[in-house]
Amino acid sequence: MTRFPTDHELVEQYHRQDALRHVVDEIDRHPSLSNWTGSYLPRPLFVDHREIVDFGTDVLRLFELITSLPQRLFDGDLQRYTSTLGIDEQRAKLITSLGGIKPPCYGRADMYHDGTSFKLLEIGIASEVGGADRAGEIPKALMENEAFAKFAADHGLGYTHTGREVAETLREAGRHLSDSPVVALLEGPGGLAGYAAHWNTFRDVMRGFGLDFHVAEVGDVRERDGKLYLGDTGIDVVLRCFTVEEIIGDADGFALVEPVLKAHREGGTVLFTPFESNLFANKGALGLLSDTRHRDRFTADELAVVDRVLPWTRSLKGAASLDDELVTYARDNREELILKPNGYYGGVGVVAGWDTDADTWWKTLKDGVEDGCVIQKRVIPRSEPVRDPQTGAVEPWQAAWGLFYTPRGYAGAYARAVPAFESPVIGVTAYKNTRTAGVFHYGEV
Template identity: 70%
Template sequence: MVNPVTELYNKESLAEGSPLPTIMGEVEKDPKLAGWTGSYLPRPLFVERREIEAFADDVLALFDVVTSLPERLFDGDLDAYCAALSIDDGRKQLITRLGGTTPPRYGRADMYHDGTSFKLLEIGIASEVGGADRAGEIPRALLEAAPFAEFAQANGLGFTHTGQSVATALTEAGAAVADGRDPVVALLEGPGGLADYASHWNTFRDVMRGFGLDFHVAEIGDLTFPGGKPHLGGRPVDVILRCFTVEEIMGDPHGADLVEPVFRAHEEGSVVLFTPMESNLFANKACLALLSDPRHHDRFTGAERELIDRVLPWTRSLKGEDSLDDELIAYCRAHREELILKPNAFYGGVGVIAGWTTPEDAWLTALRAGAADGAIVQQRVVPRSEPVVDPATGRVEDWQAAWGLFYTPGGYAGAYARAVPAFESPVIGVTAYKNTRTAGVLHF
């Protein structure tokens, strides 16, 4: 089912001489987007404002439920909770170094629209999520292009600027530390991380500076700590936007030594670590299995169970409490073409195996490995088709999109999407599939 604004946009795009099919060429040249090296979908996606904001409300409500899981299901025992999520002792010590505190509402929820409603794939509680640089800037640049601006005005289009929302969140986070001055914010990658992500984070830096933030990009090893206060190039840092991951710290021989002064500075109140490593207690995909598992239904209110059932596909952990869950494995074998397997702790489509593209023997092997290493199986959600006019051929082609919904402590913070030609890849993501395109999102 295609919404009326999409139908109208494609109709106008197919008109002789229409500038709309090539409008993204202008957007690509925008100074705040030109540094990004990815590719764009030829048109933005459109969504009813009421629908996207209602789903954002559901995501935020689910955030509160997810972050309460250790207390609800394990009486606050983080050791038992981490064991259920297949988090080993070394990672647990790193993740809970600040005491297991509840992280601020910040991240990117990923979802599909199945033609009827949005369905949540991952709640994305993390500060290292990507896309915030483009989510607000693509629609902003589109609205500054005259042909699109005319269409937008005629159809009441608007958007929520993700960059502006993030800048507000970081400013507010640093207020207590900065003592009345504008806070200095440092986005920190892991050791060697800028070799892969410098262009992406530098684009984000430019967006943040556009909203008045004193914002810098570096690696965690670039910090110094005179008097215990983090400094970058001689400049005191008030907020660290953490984009180094657990795996990056664990994988570096000096990782623990690099991160410990940051933890101490956060504890002493000389810097705000945004977000703390504890976010990884709840970004783990096994959290969704804990929500979905009927054995835990009595720990949720009726309204919470209704919320879970409404937004979350059937999800189960492959890790049995004591041994291989033969009954679950048998179910997964019988329903292979309806299920997808996802490792608990990875992101960006790493390790994801779609049952409908996997031979039976390989699927069984993957299930057994997932049970040993920590993985979930989830009901397949087929994303609706998004018809797009190809600017080169003039033909309408079907694409499928994964939507990314951003949220901050202030609430809903905008959205963007990644899209692939329909049914060309079981995983939709820039790092997972080379033909993935990025799309802006506007509401009506």
């Protein structure tokens, strides 16, 4: 029987090879990644193939559970569901603009590895999630280095190219309209001023897999006879990268998005991940899943998935008062908890109890009861030893893994990492010293 190395053994063997010391520097110069301005971890991360694929399977099962919450817990009443999550009337109207349809199974799940298993932090059910441009291209670029390619071959390393999986998913989404569907990634109004380089990198990856792919803003398209057009080019699939907040925040936002919604309703263009995805990407949905008061609505197998994957998570929105038992527990267990606003992502508004004094934490909890937040048990990510290419010193880092999923299943991964315990939130937009890492799996047979 073939014996595959462990994560720890792979890292030790990687660090012993001086030929790999500066290999990640070449990623900065790789043509497919040249538009991205971030920085990279000096080595990739390694994970057992079966472990991450199995976790991906659990994420897909969790997706099915989350998207069933309105029916299971609220008898299909979306108004009660959105009210429970703290979604106001204006946002609820936009989020249910297509009648509350179930979104396609696509997004990025963020998780930590606690040294024993992966634990889910958030399940991003949306098409505006970042990283799909890099998740496959970083390993691809590394494999073009002779020394790394030999190391990978010697140790049975492989990877799943996220770009390939996403391209096939978008192609399938528009296949009923065309054998070669045209896809347009649409940013919010003015969004390309800050994200053009990022989305153009993604465009190049998609074109590399044969998609007729374009990047524009939501105000650049026009609807004619139930179909969207970008100039004279008919659009079969819209990859939505404009957010609810961008539309709400623009004086003409609803008018800008209406042609996209109309074309989807009439069947000439598919809006991939409609606004309804925000019904379930909301962190309050995780609170509903984790809440013991609802366990009788799930089977034993379903509860096993929730318990295996999701840390203890509770919504503060349902607290009756500041004397509520849940609020009291949160106040008294500050160092074990992290607070997250329901509707934001990228670390925005996140407050770690262990990194906050008691008075600030209490104020944060009070605001969380009013605004709608979840509290979650702290998950401490395992140490990821990384050798500094300049000094040779091996230093501990910690990583947040991003697992991509599509209707086809597990669609690859990448990671963001920071020096150990340097930041309570690991993310490119949350902390300036965050590095991005490619992910390789081992043990595939």
